[in-house]
Amino acid sequence: MTVMETSPGPAAAERHYTISEVAEATGLSAHTLRWYERIGLMPHVDRSGAGQRRYRDRDLRWLTFLGKLRTTGMPVADMVRYAELVREGDATFAERQRLLEETRRDVRARVAELQDTLAVLDHKIGSYAVARREAAYGADVASGS
Amino acid sequence: MTVMETSPGPAAAERHYTISEVAEATGLSAHTLRWYERIGLMPHVDRSGAGQRRYRDRDLRWLTFLGKLRTTGMPVADMVRYAELVREGDATFAERQRLLEETRRDVRARVAELQDTLAVLDHKIGSYAVARREAAYGADVASGS
DNA sequence: TAGGGCCTTCGAGTGCGCTCGAAGCAAGGG
């Protein structure tokens, strides 16, 4: 070992957030946040002396990341799997990488699909515009312009 | 009226498809195809003398289009709305155009979201690759290279 | 001492988009 950069030192007490603050910030309900924990989506959240949740910045970041995964359409079960791997530590790097790469493939495919659809929409919207412009001439022979 | 290109003439009897063929082709089940019809997603499908569905090419094209809409995540109710407008004829061009433009906005937003996520995935996958490469040096002081 | 915010457990409900099954019947082909 060459350097010693572990343990952040006794410095600045890190900010923390109550469940309702996090709900506010993420758009998830308190109910859902507890549910996430129950099903194993959260890598352990601190508690106050009284047993209330005290979310840290890393928790918020994790939730944000989960949000990203959700927007990919990844099933919750898979997110749980990933969260498990994270809890298991560095030994699971390879597996996690594999998982994310798979997800990335899916997302790319999905993007391609959507772009395809965009092309169709563009086309159809174009046709409507044309049709309406023609209709504007009325049923008669067109005048100039 | 200048040209006369309406009515396809008494030529070639158009190909048609049974429900199971369409199911095969689209990946939808026969059950679902009938359901689409029931809820008003299909603009009338022909029947044989015996009352069996005879899908035409335009029906297949319509189903393909519906598939596109589905991949956008558009709720079925909205697709039904669009189908209604189509049935109502040319008078609804403006409304249909509006609907598709709205959808296009949504799809574009979704694509942006996904590309955002892709960036995150790329980043994370990159980190894993780096971490593993470093781990490969073992716990000791690194040799050369 | 009252109120608010949070805790737990439990279990039911919701919305969506199918999905399936059953019953009973008709047409068409080998």
Added chain:
DNA sequence: CCCTTGCTTCGAGCGCACTCGAAGGCCCTA
């Protein structure tokens, strides 16, 4: 003649991701 394919109607079931409510309890602060 039978088998396959399809038809109808009806209604229940499913998987997912929440979502909600109730009951009963703890701590803090105004």
